Amino acid sequence: xxxxxxxxxxxxxxxxxxxxxxxxxxxxxxxxxxxxxxxxxxxxxxxxxxxxxxxxxxxxxxxxxxxxxxxxxxxxxxxxxxxxxxxxxxxxxxxxxxxxxxxxxxxxxx
Amino acid sequence: xxxxxxxxxxxxxxxxxxxxxxxxxxxxxxxxxxxxxxxxxxxxxxxxxxxxxxxxxxxxxxxxxxxxxxxxxxxxxxxxxxxxxxxxxxxxxxxxxxxxxxxxxxxxxxxxx
Numbered sequence: 001x002x003x004x005x006x007x008x009x010x011x012x013x014x015x016x017x018x019x020x021x022x023x024x025x026x027x028x029x030x031x032x033x034x035x036x037x038x039x040x041x042x043x044x045x046x047x048x049x050x051x052x053x054x055x056x057x058x059x060x061x062x063x064x065x066x067x068x069x070x071x072x073x074x075x076x077x078x079x080x081x082x083x084x085x086x087x088x089x090x091x092x093x094x095x096x097x098x099x100x101x102x103x104x105x106x107x108x109x110x
Numbered sequence: 111x112x113x114x115x116x117x118x119x120x121x122x123x124x125x126x127x128x129x130x131x132x133x134x135x136x137x138x139x140x141x142x143x144x145x146x147x148x149x150x151x152x153x154x155x156x157x158x159x160x161x162x163x164x165x166x167x168x169x170x171x172x173x174x175x176x177x178x179x180x181x182x183x184x185x186x187x188x189x190x191x192x193x194x195x196x197x198x199x200x201x202x203x204x205x206x207x208x209x210x211x212x213x214x215x216x217x218x219x220x221x222x223x
Contacts, residue, residue, distance in 0.1 A: 004152060031208055043114070043200055043214030044153075051209075089152065093208035097169065098143075100152030 133201030
């Protein structure tokens, strides 16, 4: 059974820092991996989707990488801002099911 | 553009009561999903639909039923609510299953006393 974990569970950084969030999955037989952002009391917003044939995707200050063979993905946030404070979740699609990680709660301090 | 709309936003039920959660999307998406989110756990798929009139079970379907009578609507029913069903419920939709980003509603916070 596919399991997705995220480290760290929570992270607090000063404004302006570059940071990396980690996502690991146990079964490398995935079709894609998505990174989502969730604000308190809100639903999830898709940030980046990486197909299994891709190595990375970029959107603005966000860069996500995927290493299927090692079962890892990272989300890199450049020049963090207080508005980046949220919970970040990753999810893998294995062709039948979406499996989500528990999330990393990010606080960017002004 | 409303996207995905869930009603109600909050609800408190007593054990044994029934209720229906409504999800509506205006993006003409074929695929719709119901998830539950519990503290410390990732989202878990309850049921999903690949098109009007079709439904399928997800990871945690027990105690729930669904219906997709219209393409834009996906209903989640609890026939006899139990305290273990206290959770935040999210509906999502997507153009394609798995290969396209999912669009989420803002959730329904449900407490079963």
